[in-house]
Amino acid sequence: MNSIVATLVSGILLGSLYALMASGLSVVWTTLGVFNFAHGALMMIGAYAAWTVSEGMGLGLLPGILAGVATAALCGIVIEYLLIRPFYGTRHMLLVTVMTTLAALIILEKGAQLIWGAKLKQLPRLVTGDVSIFGATISWHEAIIILLAPIVLLLLWRFTAMTNRGRSLRAVGQNQDAAALIGIDVPYAFAIAFGLAAALAGLTGALLGSIRFITPVMGSEPLVKAMIVVIFGGLGSLGATAGAAYVIGLLEAFLILWIGLYWTPFALFLLMIAVLIFRPNGLFGRA
Amino acid sequence: MTALLSVEGISAGYGAITVLRDLTLHVGRNESIGLFGPNGHGKTTLLRTISGLLRASAGRIHFDGADISRQRPATIVNAGLVHSPQANTMFGDMAIAETLELAAFAPRARAGAKQRMEQVLTLFPRLAERRKQLARTLSGGERQMLSIGCALMCDPRLLMLDEPTLGLSPRLKEELAEAVGAIARSGVPLIVVEQDVEFLLALTQRLYMIEHGAVSREIDRNDGLDHGQVMQLYFGQGGEA
Numbered sequence: 221m222n223s224i225v226a227t228l229v230s231g232i233l234l235g236s237l238y239a240l241m242a243s244g245l246s247v248v249w250t251t252l253g254v255f256n257f258a259h260g261a262l263m264m265i266g267a268y269a270a271w272t273v274s275e276g277m278g279l280g281l282l283p284g285i286l287a288g289v290a291t292a293a294l295c296g297i298v299i300e301y302l303l304i305r306p307f308y309g310t311r312h313m314l315l316v317t318v319m320t321t322l323a324a325l326i327i328l329e330k331g332a333q334l335i336w337g338a339k340l341k342q343l344p345r346l347v348t349g350d351v352s353i354f355g356a357t358i359s360w361h362e363a364i365i366i367l368l369a370p371i372v373l374l375l376l377w378r379f380t381a382m383t384n385r386g387r388s389l390r391a392v393g394q395n396q397d398a399a400a401l402i403g404i405d406v407p408y409a410f411a412i413a414f415g416l417a418a419a420l421a422g423l424t425g426a427l428l429g430s431i432r433f434i435t436p437v438m439g440s441e442p443l444v445k446a447m448i449v450v451i452f453g454g455l456g457s458l459g460a461t462a463g464a465a466y467v468i469g470l471l472e473a474f475l476i477l478w479i480g481l482y483w484t485p486f487a488l489f490l491l492m493i494a495v496l497i498f499r500p501n502g503l504f505g506r507a
Numbered sequence: 508m509t510a511l512l513s514v515e516g517i518s519a520g521y522g523a524i525t526v527l528r529d530l531t532l533h534v535g536r537n538e539s540i541g542l543f544g545p546n547g548h549g550k551t552t553l554l555r556t557i558s559g560l561l562r563a564s565a566g567r568i569h570f571d572g573a574d575i576s577r578q579r580p581a582t583i584v585n586a587g588l589v590h591s592p593q594a595n596t597m598f599g600d601m602a603i604a605e606t607l608e609l610a611a612f613a614p615r616a617r618a619g620a621k622q623r624m625e626q627v628l629t630l631f632p633r634l635a636e637r638r639k640q641l642a643r644t645l646s647g648g649e650r651q652m653l654s655i656g657c658a659l660m661c662d663p664r665l666l667m668l669d670e671p672t673l674g675l676s677p678r679l680k681e682e683l684a685e686a687v688g689a690i691a692r693s694g695v696p697l698i699v700v701e702q703d704v705e706f707l708l709a710l711t712q713r714l715y716m717i718e719h720g721a722v723s724r725e726i727d728r729n730d731g732l733d734h735g736q737v738m739q740l741y742f743g744q745g746g747e748a
Contacts, residue, residue, distance in 0.1 A: 384608065384609050384611075384612055387601070387605065387608075387609045388609065388612060390598065390600070390601065391598050391601065391606075391609060394598040394599055394600060394601070395595075395596060395597060395598055395599075397560055397592065398592070398595055398596070398597050398598065398654075398657075399598075400559075400560060400579075400580035400581060400584075401558060401560070401580060401584065401589070401590050401591070401592060401595075401658075402584065402609065402610040402612055402613070402657050402658075402660070402661055403580075403581050403584035403585055403612045403613030403616065403661060404581060404612055405579060405581035406580075406581075408581075456600075
């Protein structure tokens with residue numbers, strides 16, 4: 221019984237992290253039609269920037285998290301401007317941006333290695349101490365991540381559904397000419413979408429840096445999981461992406477319980493391949 | 508007084524293909540003009556160049572005295588020059604009411620957006636009935652109404668309509684023609700592209716015939732040309748009147 225509750229809680233925690241990551245991928249995809257392979261690296265940049273401000277300069281964790289979000293957003297805007305915008309509207313743009321965002325991933329990972337070195341780093345927790353949920357014990361920091369993720373996702377959904385600035389991002393993704401002709405500045409919308417997604421990645425990284433080690437490659441595993449999430453849920457809608465993130469998080473937690481840590485990635489990728497074969501638009505995606 | 512819109516000697520095209528060659532025309536203040544001519548001779552390209560979707564390789568475009576030939580579409584819309592393109596599908600996954608709200612995006616269009624929304628829904632009752640429907644579920648005629656409705660939400664000082672009745676049934680065509688007439692009577696100057704010369708003559712003061720990417724003839728309604736004579740010009744000597 222206890223292990224079931226503990227697994228549920230750790231599944232929800234994983235789901236929260238995947239939801240924060242995958243929603244950024246979804247925003248970029250629905251606006252630019254680009255899959256950003258540097259998304260995990262932006263998460264890592266967020267964690268390192270948070271560490272530099274919080275620990276390196278000793279300014280505290282909250283300013284650190286803010287710095288992590290801002291630095292990741294800035295990097296995202298620069299990546300969009302230098303590595304995606306020049307190829308917009310060209311032939312094979314999707315394939316070319318696979319390469320350019322992979323290049324950004326490599327630049328960021330190697331850059332982080334040069335700047336911050338190979339030594340493992342970790343952030344302090346937002347709140348110390350543990351909390352017990354129906355007999356399962358997790359740290360307060362993890363509990364805050366679980367509570368914060370739905371709030372952030374709800375705000376993001378409200379932004380894209382209820383505000384004209386947020387709607388403009390969806391409009392640009394659906395019909396660029398029509399968007400431009402009602403006065404939406406298309407390149408500006410690209411920058412906002414990319415910056416926003418990078419900010420979400422940076423937030424995830426800054427939060428994750430307290431419960432995992434910060435390394436130059438810390439973003440690759442969450443990115444792979446977020447990829448499974450978006451393949452599972454489709455990239456088109458925020459709700460489906462977030463829902464799929466929690467499903468994958470829970471599934472991963474229970475698979476670890478049932479078949480162990482070693483076979484879990486294997487099972488998840490098997491599932492991903494099955495979805496790609498039988499439901500190529502995602503389980504909740506439109507055909 | 509200077510013209511509201513003046514297009515001076517523009518050339519434009521797609522890649523290596525030149526569509527417009529040294530085209531010049533103007534729209535005075537308080538007048539509407541019509542553009543007609545054979546398909547594929549540059550009418551749509553002309554509107555796309557004026558609205559900034561396409562950059563002219565030569566020539567100048569002035570709107571209300573300001574040079575807009577190097578401006579982005581968003582800036583041009585915010586100046587009040589608005590283009591409702593041909594067969595515009597708008598945003599498939601967005602509801603009608605949401606799309607119309609979004610269309611008041613330009614800073615100049617924000618004031619009075621609610622009021623204009625009501626005007627648009629009165630002008631197109633079909634849109635009012637389908638307020639919550641997604642754009643991709645609309646018929647061709649309803650999409651055209653949505654496109655024109657969005658253009659009106661931009662609070663245009665000059666509205667460019669590209670074949671507003673293209674491919675519609677006679678009944679819908681009449682409905683849209685009436686709506687366009689109502690827009691003209693409300694005091695919004697128009698540039699209308701249409702094949703139906705009679706419709707243009709009733710709606711506008713002057714017509715330009717566009718052939719091979721340039722103006723081949725200018726027709727003033729006061730010249731007293733009747734429909735038959737215009738048709739003769741259109742189809743050339745021996746053409747059917």
